[in-house]
Amino acid sequence: MSKSSQRSPFGWSNRGGNVTVIEAPVARSYRRRATIAFWVTLGVVGLLAATVASHYLHPIVGALLGGVIGAALGAVVFALIVAWPVLRVFWHWLPEIVLGLAAVYGWNALMQSTPMWGSLLVVALVVGLPAAIGPVRRRVMAFIWCLVVRHRLRLCFAAFIATNRSGSLPLILPAKPTPAGERVWVWLRPGLSLRDLEQDGQVQKLAVACWANEVRVMRASRRYAALIRLDITRREPLAATIVSPLPDHVPTDMPANAPTSPGMPPVGLDLPDVPDQPVTAPTETPRPRKPRNPTTTETNPNGFDPSDYA
Known part of the structure; x- marks a missing residue:
């Protein structure tokens, strides 16, 4: 017989009528991790607890007490690691679970404290107002x-x-x-x-x-x-059309000959009226150099004259 598996919409598998919440390879991997964590916790916590208890009790009683404490904590760690795949599902759906519990218990508390028409009115206001108000609806x-x-x-x-x-x-x-x-x-x-x-x-x-x-x-x-x-x-x-509020600040009774800012461009400028002549930069005449002092040349072989920088 061929082994066939059917997967549900929630990621679970159905083999032979049994619903498998955790896949077999994942379960084996987490059991292996849990076993390792159990022995590590038993050894470390048990040794520390036995060392501390030996100072107040008999060494044999302290060792037994440390072993019991280490085994208890190791069992807790083992259970958490083995159950983590299931706990992870609850963690993934935690906001929805909290909202669902709040809705159920809130409805029960509302029904017990108010009559039926009052409960329906409160529900209509709580659901209807956010649906009718645009900003609130978009936020929700x-x-x-x-x-x-x-x-x-x-x-x-x-x-x-x-x-x-x-x-x-x-x-x-x-x-x-x-x-x-x-x-x-x-x-x-x-x-x-x-x-x-x-x-x-x-x-x-x-x-x-x-x-x-x-x-x-x-x-x-x-x-x-x-x-x-x-x-x-x-x-x-940024693609939506936004109406600028700047025109609302311009006075309506502004005269036609009102002064404008000096930085404003000229109004009524016609480009064909501008002469089509290339603008050339003015040529600068070279600055005449001051003749060297022959005495300076003799005293300074490099030709350095302090009067040139005066």
């Missing part, structure tokens, strides 16, 4: 695009951008809206550099995946090469 949509862009960039790094041998994806840091789009900070993992993103048309692929017009990648820190910044452009804010 800008923050929503920041959440969407973080997930799209994570999909790009997992799909077509090279990672290291263990498959660790870059850390997507917070994003903020800009007049042209969004700005996202990314911390690269070992095995990936800024040049990898700039070559082979990766920037264009990022723009396509983020539903944007253009993506610019640059360093965000002079000290750390792993910290980069992605500027995602969706619109051109």
Whole structure:
């Protein structure tokens, strides 16, 4: 029988009716790391705890107590490393989870403190006013695009951008809206550099995946090469027509013979009235040189005469 796997839209695989949240190679890699971290923590923490406890207790009791403390901390580290692939998913969706919990608990608190018509009125005001006011609506949509862009960039790094041998994806840091789009900070993992993103048309692929017009990648820190910044452009804010406020400051009752600035160009100048004659620079006559003093020539073999510089 052939082994076939079906992937769900969320990146999970379904083999034989069992839902696999973590891929087998990733799970084995993290278990190996967790085992190493457990023994390192047990040895270091246990030795330090046993050394400190031996000063207050019997050496044998102190060694046993240090081993227990080291094993407990090692087990905590082991559990965190093994569960990190699942915890990383919660970290990726942390803003959405917080907003969802706030909406659910906020609705329950609102329903318990106000009648039904009051709750519906508050929800209509909270949702309707931002949707009706243009600046508020655009601000809310800008923050929503920041959440969407973080997930799209994570999909790009997992799909077509090279990672290291263990498959660790870059850390997507917070994003903020800009007049042209969004700005996202990314911390690269070992095995990936800024040049990898700039070559082979990766920037264009990022723009396509983020539903944007253009993506610019640059360093965000002079000290750390792993910290980069992605500027995602969706619109051109400088291309819009802006009405200048300067004409509003010109008085309407200004007389026709009002004095103008000396730096203003002449009004009514007709270029054909200007004579078409080449302008030549005046020639300077050479300055006559002062004759040398024969006595100076005799005393100064080099011909230096102080009177020439008087």
